[in-house]
Amino acid sequence: MSTAVAIVATALVVVALVFFAAGTAGVLRFPDVYNRLHAVTKADNVGLGFLILALVITSPSALIAAKHIAIWIFALITSTTACHLIARAALQRGIEPWRPR
Amino acid sequence: MSSVEIYGAAAALSFGLAVYGAIAARPVIHKLVSLNVMGASVFLLLVAASARPPAAPDPVPHAMVITGIVVTVAATGYAVALIRRMEWERGSGVLPEDAAPGGAASEQPGGGGRERGEGGAPEAENAAEGPTEEGRSPWPGPPRG
Amino acid sequence: MATEVTGALLALDVVLAVSLVGCAAALVATADVFKATVLFIVFGVMMALVWGRLGAVDVALAEAAIGAGITGALLLGAQTAQPARRRGAAARGREHTFQPATPDDAPVYQPARPSRRVAAALAAAAVAGVVLLALSRVPTRHPGLAPILAPHMPDAGAENPVTVVLLSVRAYDTLLEIVVLLAAVIAAWASAVPAAPKPEPPGALLAAATRVMVPVAVLIGGYLLWRGAAAPGGAFQAGAVIAGAGILAAFAGVELPRRGGAGLIRAGLVAATLVFLGAGAYGPARGEPFLHYRGGAAEGLILVIEVVATLSIALSLVGVFMGRPPPRTPERTGGDDEFG
Incomplete structure (x- = not known):
């Protein structure tokens, strides 16, 4: 692995960490389940994307890179579905979306 | 380390x-x-x-x-x-020997229910633990809280 | 450079270890059972990372799929709405009533009596202290069991040492483990409660995701199974991934075929036990001990056992998750069929 690739990969991981940190802060600080879901799924999907990108550019073969991308796509599908199901269950149980006072 | x-x-x-x-x-x-x-x-x-x-x-x-x-x-x-x-x-997710220290009505969704008779062993154990709400009242009681 | 990497990894180890203990402490301390269950799933995922750090990739796969995934689904499933046979309901002439589990009327548990909590804390401190003491006296210079395994490796029929241990050297353990799974399914089905009313269909997005993810999960299961001969993976990890697909399909409302589905499931549940016993008889047939297969036939036998075991393990895990047998005649029981 050349130094340039290593620097780019490190930068991508740092960007990913920023998104993960933002998502975590959202889960801890946002007022209701819908806002928290928004924060965690959106930020974590993007963060995971950057992390996967860093792994792809450092992976030793195209096959391994393709597997990494497949992991990201499956994570997108499952986290979107899980987010939808949790929000739906919350709505069905009558949890009112938060409104600023 | x-x-x-x-x-x-x-x-x-x-x-x-x-x-x-x-x-x-x-x-x-x-x-x-x-x-x-x-x-x-x-x-x-x-x-x-x-x-x-x-x-x-x-x-x-x-x-x-x-x-x-x-x-x-x-x-x-x-x-x-x-x-x-x-x-x-x-009608309860708690074992009889773990009965609540102070009234267990809220732990039995919908008022709860038990198949054993009122004079059975679980109630005797509750009474031994002290004057609990569950031990005093005829059971099952009305929904409380 | 090398020491910097070691230092960074050591920091990762400390973070993971602290997270593990923190999760354990939080899930023990909370009075909210749902929160404890979610923390347990987090604990399982952390554990999978720890297995990776310890070089136990086979275990990491099993922990993520079974320890965090299937066990988490089982524990959450135990807290969903279910019917309750209640005295009051019976008096009103009904066999059982529906007992909803919503945040508002979910039971709020009070802590145990102080005397019991003090006794528990003393017991916990004593056990942890003794284990720490014992750990400090584990001999650091011993060769382990790898040298004993090494002579068996060349003609065992697989290259992944964990697979060799599971399916050749200690095949007895694995046979009994599959019997334990079968026994758990039978016992869980024998103590089943009546099915809850069928919930409304969970929506188009879940159905669409299920159509995508179930084939993918089956494919990943097959990949894990095939790779398990030479690399981390194998029947248990594959079976757990496929079981996850089965649970997902059941959630999405996929139903068994009208005829024959229940019988096929029962046949699949016992298939691994029967095939494993049959493979075990290969040794006695050639004048060797039970479950003894080496050399030319070993690879084929291990492959057959693993394929059938994957099927049975997946069905068993879905079976205990469902908690009740599939109805033999769907025509008669109508809407009670929720075994997907």
């Missing part, structure tokens, strides 16, 4: 915490969660104690732990079936 020692200590501490949970938690399902943590801690302890880096990891404990994980999920599945059965029969 090596990673093996760090994980060994973590396994011992998690095991101790889970022992507390298995004894002190009152809902049986909470005890079951604690028992699962105990099991995972034992597996971690086994692998950490057998690891001798930089030597290659020992595959025999790994295989034992995989066997253990599968047996644990089988036992947990059966325990979950028993807990559901108990809740269906008794």
Whole structure:
């Protein structure tokens, strides 16, 4: 692995960490389940994307890179579905979306 | 301080915490969660104690732990079936000997129900624990709270 | 450079270990059973990372799929709405009533009596102390069991040492483990409660995701199974991934075929036990011990056992999750069929 690739990969991981940190802060600080879901799924999907990108550019073969991308796509599908199901269950149980006072 | 020692200590501490949970938690399902943590801690302890880096990891404990994980999920599945059965029969997820210190109405969704007679052993145990709300009133009571 | 990497990894170890203990402490301390269950799933995922750090990739796969995934689903499933046979309901002439589990009327458990909590804390401290003491006296210079395994490796029929231990050297353990799974399914089904009313269909997005993810999960299961001969993976990890697909399909409302589905499931549940016993008889047929297969036939036998075991393990895990047998005649029981 050349130094340039290593620097780019490190930068991508740092960007990913920023998104993960933002998502975590959202889960801890946002007022209701819908806002928290928004924060965690959106930020974590993007963060995971950057992390996967860093792994792809450092992976030793195209096959391994393709597997990494497949992991990201499956994570997108499952986290979107899980987010939808949790929000739906919350709505069905009558949890009112938060409104600023 | 090596990673093996760090994980060994973590396994011992998690095991101790889970022992507390298995004894002190009152809902049986909470005890079951604690028992699962105990099991995972034992597996971690086994692998950490057998690891001798930089030597290659020992595959025999790994295989034992995989066997253990599968047996644990089988036992947990059966325990979950028993807990559901108990809740269906008794209307409560708490064992009679773990009866609430101060009235258990809120722990029995929808007012709760129990198949045993009022003069049965569980009530006698409740009475022995002190004047609980459940022990005094004819049971099942009306929904409270 | 090398020491910097070691230092960074050591920091990762400390963070993971502290997270593990923190999860254990939080899930024990909370009075909310749902929260404890979610923390247990987090604990399982952390554990999978720890297995990776300890070089136990086979165990990491099993922990993520079974320890966190299937066990988490089982524990959450135990807290969903279910019917309750109640005295009051019976008096009103109904066999059982529906007992909803919503945040508002979910039971709030009070802590145990102080005397019990003190006793539990003393027991926990004593156990943790003894384990730490024992751990400090584990001999650091021993060769482990790998040298005993090494002579069996060349003609065992697989290259992944964990697979060799599971399916050749200690095949007895694995046979009994599969019997334990089967026994758990039978016992769980024998104590089943009546099915809850069928919930409304969970929506188009879950159905669409299920159509994508179930084939993918089956494919990943097959991959794990095939790779397990030479690399981390194998029947248990594969079976757990496929079981996850089965649970997902059941959630999405996929139903069994009208005829024959229940019988096929029962046949699949016992298939691994029967095939494993049959493979075990290969040794006695050649004048060797039970479950003894080496050399030319070993690879084929291990492959057959693993394929059938994957099927049975997946069905068993879905079976205990469902908690009740599939109805033999769907025509008669009508809407009670929720075994997907």
